[in-house]
Amino acid sequence: MTVTTPETEPRSTDRPDHRAVIVRTLNLEKVYGSGDAATYALNGVDSAIYRGELIAIMGPSGSGKSTYFNMIGALDAPSKGRILIDEVDVAQLSATELAFLRCRKIGYIFQSYNLIRYMTALENVTVPMTFSGTTPEEAHRRGMALLDLVGLADRWRHRPIEMSGGQQQRVAIARSLANEPQILLADEPTANLDFKTGEEILDILRRINAERGVTVICSTHDHRLLHLCHRIMWIRDGKVERVERREDLRIKTGKIGGEH
Amino acid sequence: MKEIVARNQVDLGSARCMQLAFSGMVFRLFRSMITVAILGMAVAFLAHMLAYTVMSGETSRRIWRELESERRLGTELRRLESPDAVAILLFHWQRAEPARLAEHRAWAGLEDETEETLKAHAAAVRSFQRQIDGLNPRERAILVGDRNALALLENLADPSARAAFLVRLDQMDRPVPMGGEAELARLAERDWPELERHLSAIREGHRRAIRHVETALEGQSLAEALIASPERVKQRAAAAGFSVGDLDFERLAAFARDARIQRQTEETLASQVIRRNLSRELNVPLVQVHSQRLLNWLAADVRNAEAFDVLLEESPLFEPLGAADLQRVAARALELRRLQRLVPEEPDLEAAENLFGLDNSARWLILLAFLVCVIGVANAMLMSVTERFTEIATMKCLGAMDKFIMLMFVFEAGIQGLLGGVMGAAAGLLLAWIRGFSEFGGTLVVWPVMGTVLLSALTALGVGILLAVLAAVGPSLVAARLAPMEAMRVD
Structure with missing residues (x-):
């Protein structure tokens, strides 16, 4: 496997680099309960996500999609199998190394935004910078730049309760980019939003992928994403059913984008 | 291996942690206020109990001392007019009060050796008295009749009377006073008569001294003489052998x-x-x-x-x-x-001045109030942590370390404990003062024991903070240890 360092990796590309795997899972299993009551949320998932791609993870509810998502985000430990993020086995990391990983390597976007209620938009964006030890001045500067990126620079003083869902999700996106992560994990980012706002959020995600070269992994039910992503991973019954490139998909199910 | 992944997260200073805890608390002002109020009440109760005990204790002691000195004035005045009773002399001998012994020495011409013997005898007689007084009324009626212990002792000097007494004692299954027949016989036949002889001599000397003072006052009554000139009476009394060293004759005159x-x-x-x-x-x-x-x-x-x-x-x-x-x-x-x-x-x-010189009922009250408060505070902290599982999980996703999250909650509890503690301690002091004032009025002693009172408030404050922090450690430990996704699921 090619070893690439952050310094030499291509920072801007709209084509995924198919030689560099950034997230790899090997025979991943997650079991809830034990004995007869054991339920396999994931049952032997082998997958590879390439550096710089925008990949959609699709599957019906209860397919194990969310579990897979939490695994590759280092938010939950697998029952069996390995997760390699940038070729490092997550299971081998100590608590502080995991904290470091979550802080700098991965940005998280949640379905319910999960902004911290008592902080302003800017404070929310700068929380991860605080955790990474950035100075307050630098954090303020970068935080404002990120809010500007998502078009909310003028609302930096507002608290989550004073913002619409779409605006909150945009703040969450800005927050996920705080420490310039290489991976962006978006868990159903548009599920709680109306059609138009959802479109804006998806557009921001696409732009981040295209302009910043951030690998975007997005679990979704939203078929509009199919137009934007490079690949789609279908998960069903705790297994990867199939992985398709967008070009192939368009030939087969050209009309899906029109639904919703 | 990619170095950038496997590096340790930076350790954040506690200042930032405190800042986060504080802004969180301000945001949840209502809930914080409830927690603070619960803590405040616990601290107020404790501070009130301690401070009240200190103040009322000192006040009682001072009042008692004043009453004692007033009673003593009465006793002293009486002693200048009539000799002490035998029981009182015995009491003085057993307690070996230097002022009284000096008088007795002067009046009865006692030698040092005799004095020691007399002290021992007095102690023995007092113990005999106590044993007789300790009998239940029925037994006492059978054994002693309507005599007092000293009259009984006199009677027991007669061997036949003593034998009868011992038989009755045996029938009642009662032990022989003084430990044995021989000891009882010695006390009744030798020691008590000897002691009584000396006590009579002392009383005689006392009587002579009183007559001496009377003569010196040339027909004036003692009260009149005292009112007219306390100093003169003092000199006459001293000349007659009374120990007047520590006695304030001005006060005695006013009392008279x-x-x-x-x-x-x-x-x-x-x-x-x-x-x-x-x-x-x-x-x-x-x-x-x-x-x-x-x-x-x-x-x-x-x-x-x-x-x-x-x-x-x-x-x-x-x-x-x-x-x-x-x-x-x-x-x-x-x-x-x-x-x-x-x-x-x-x-x-x-x-005197002992902060924890609480009586039993106060101790129970404090313990009970404390249990209630521990549960209240623990519940408040548990709620405060569980309702924030999502927030904790989010923070962990953003790179917060377990220690940071723990510290945040501990700080929050500490701040709440401090706020509630300070207010509670102040309220407790006020309560203690109000209670003491309503009980003792203007007699309440406050300023001389202010140091101890403040110490009690500080103790209550410290206990309050400690309580809050301890109550927060458990739930926040659980929260911090959760995997981020576990925490988010709870919500």
């Missing part, structure tokens, strides 16, 4: 004067004519005209003008004294009666 006025008032009221006049003038039933009532009226300035007029008119004795004296005596008598009501029993004089 007040006692005389009180006695005069009572004597005046013994006259039916005066009582009828008072009853008519004051418009109260005749039965209500007695010295107590009158003292109350005089002291409290109620109807006193009329009462004075009648008293001063009818009794020539009052003329040299006048209204002001009468009123002062009345006020003093009332004050003493009030103090006596406040501190009817001897307080624990040893417990």
Whole structure:
């Protein structure tokens, strides 16, 4: 496997680099309960996500999609199998190394935004910078730049309760980019939003992928994403059913984008 | 291996942590206020109990000392006029009070050796007295009859009487006093008669000294002489062998004067004519005209003008004294009666200034209140943590370390404990003061024990903070240890 360092990796590309795997899972299993009551949320998932791609993870509810998502985000430990993020086995990391990983390597976007209620938009964006030890001045500067990126620079003083869902999700996106992560994990980012706002959020995600070269992994039910992503991973019954490139998909199910 | 992944997260300073905890608390102001209030109440209760104990204890002790010195004045005055009873002499001998022993030495010409023997005898007799007094009434009636212990002891000097006594004792299955027949026989036949001989000699000496003082005062009564010149009486008493070293004769004189006025008032009221006049003038039933009532009226300035007029008119004795004296005596008598009501029993004089010299009921109350507060605070903290599982999970996703999250909650609890503690301690002190004031009034001692009182408030404050922090550690430990996704699922 090619070893690439952050310094030499291509920072801007709209084509995924198919030689560099950034997230790899090997025979991943997650079991809830034990004995007869054991339920396999994931049952032997082998997958590879390439550096710089925008990949959609699709599957019906209860397919194990969310579990897979939490695994590759280092938010939950697998029952069996390995997760390699940038070729490092997550299971081998100590608590502080995991904290470091979550802080700098991965940005998280949640379905319910999960902004911290008592902080302003800017404070929310700068929380991860605080955790990474950035100075307050630098954090303020970068935080404002990120809010500007998502078009909310003028609302930096507002608290989550004073913002619409779409605006909150945009703040969450800005927050996920705080420490310039290489991976962006978006868990159903548009599920709680109306059609138009959802479109804006998806557009921001696409732009981040295209302009910043951030690998975007997005679990979704939203078929509009199919137009934007490079690949789609279908998960069903705790297994990867199939992985398709967008070009192939368009030939087969050209009309899906029109639904919703 | 990619170095950038496998590096440790930076350790954040506690200042940032505190800042986050604080802004979180301000945002959840209502819930924080409830937690603070619960803590405050716990601390207030504790501070109140401690401070009140300190203040009321010191006040009681001071009142008791004042009453004691007042009683002592009465005793001293009496001693200048009549000899001490045998029981009192025994008491003094057993306690070995230096002032009394010096007098006894002067009056009975005791030698050092005899003194030691007498002390031992006195202790033995007192112990015999205690054993006899400790019998239940029925046994006592059979064994002793209506004699007191000393008369019994005298009787027991007769061997046949002693034998009968021992038989009865044996029938009751009671142990022989003094540990054995031989010891009892020795006490009754030898030691007690010897001691009694000396005590009689002392009483005789005391009587001579009293006569000596009387002669020196040339026919004046002791009270008159004291009022006229305390210093002269002091010199005469000292010459007669009384130990007057630590006795304030000025106070004794004042006491004698007040006692005389009180006695005069009572004597005046013994006259039916005066009582009828008072009853008519004051418009109260005749039965209500007695010295107590009158003292109350005089002291409290109620109807006193009329009462004075009648008293001063009818009794020539009052003329040299006048209204002001009468009123002062009345006020003093009332004050003493009030103090006596406040501190009817001897307080624990040893417990002076001891912060935790609490009695049992206070200890139970504190323990109970404490349990309630521990549960209340623990519940408040648990709620505060569980309702923030999502927030904790989010923070962990953003790179917060377990330690940071723990610290945040501990800080929050600490701040809440401090706020609640300070307010509670202040409220507790106020409560203690109000309670003490309503009980003791102006007699309440506050400033001299302020140091201890503040210490008790600080103790309560410290306990409050500790309680809050301890209550927060458990739930926040659980929260911090959760995998981020576990925490998010709970929501």
